[in-house]
Amino acid sequence: MRRLFWLRHGPTHARALVGWTDLPADLSDLAALARLSAALPQVPVISSDLQRAVTTADAIAGNRLRLPPDPALREIHFGDWEMQHHAEIADQDHLRAYWDRPGDIAPPGGDSWNAVGARVNACVDRLLTAHAGDLILVAHFGVILTQVQRALGITPYEAFAHRIDPLSLTELTLGPQGWAAARINHIP
Template sequence: MTLKYGMEEKGKPSFGSVSEDPWRDLKRDLELVLVRHGNTRWNRERRYLGHSDLGLLAGAEQELEPLRRRLQGQSFARIYCSDLKRCRQTLQIILPESALKSRHALSAKPPVILEPRLRELHFGDWDGKTYGMLKNVSLYRSWLDKPQRITPPGGESWADFVNRLRSFLDSLYEWDIAMESQQNTVSDAPPAVLVVTHGGVIRQLACMLIPGHDFWSLNPKPGDAYTIRLRLGESHQFIAELLPY
């Protein structure tokens, strides 16, 4: 399943047609391994959890053990992690050679990049609330119907959320081009990039990159992983496919 991801004048993603063999003329592959963090108390209680910095529940090691085993032996050209605690703790479990040095620095081979752009949507005043607590709030009900047009009070607009993820994708393109220029040969295997992040971020990245996907097409559970293979053209130009992981 492939697409070309471009930018319209209004700043929204557009999807264009591709050739019969869209992989033929683009030279660089990149595999994104997208991991949702493990369970927190608010996840279990079905509360909105955006920028509040909760840690994982006790027993997270056992919950994430299957994913840790699947990652054993896989090398990553780059590792990105949301800077929120639940993602940092998840990374330490699934990639034990990553050692937490401080809130803002992880040490690993390769170095881990703590990335605020990979945070969940900021739910503002609704953070920590459940559907039952908010269902009679008219603004909340409008937000459920049209989240692209309504911003949670004290929270983040949908446009800002999408734009920071678009900025993250642009940075991947710039890094990959720089990496290619430093290499004399191109490996047969595409470089893999590990991204430890949040459910909403994984949904939106898939929506932006994979044809036929909307925000609700994926339902990443805590500890789930997905692979998206990108072939990079010019900036803002991607051909992408969703692979099993």
């Protein structure tokens, strides 16, 4: 059985749609980072290439092997909606459809849910082939939810019902019967 330990990066405190904007993470809660690091096995760590994920991965890595950041683990790209608050987006019908009927609907110039899922699934499959054993992956809300959807065999809309808090741990397993979720949004 393979285990993937998904960690959401530290908080950004942004009150907008943050996808590919490269905001820093607030890593001032050293006790939370220490608890998180202690709760993880001694396996390689990989992250998205966005600084909020990179610095979080560096903060919890300790003496674990640190693999190069992977841009395929980036958050949803919100395109023209990037760094806007929900209320600031002119086409509210399009915005509601994006969240209420996730799938092929995309923000102007951005990623649909299905595009993000395909990107992340391909990345995870590639990483599992390239690296034997378990992995720690530091990524983003949407990225982790694509893998929760995959593990639970649920719809995108059902995946959005799950919380993925900053500095939370989601443990997914791949065994003979396929993907499963051991825990979601766990705070050590």
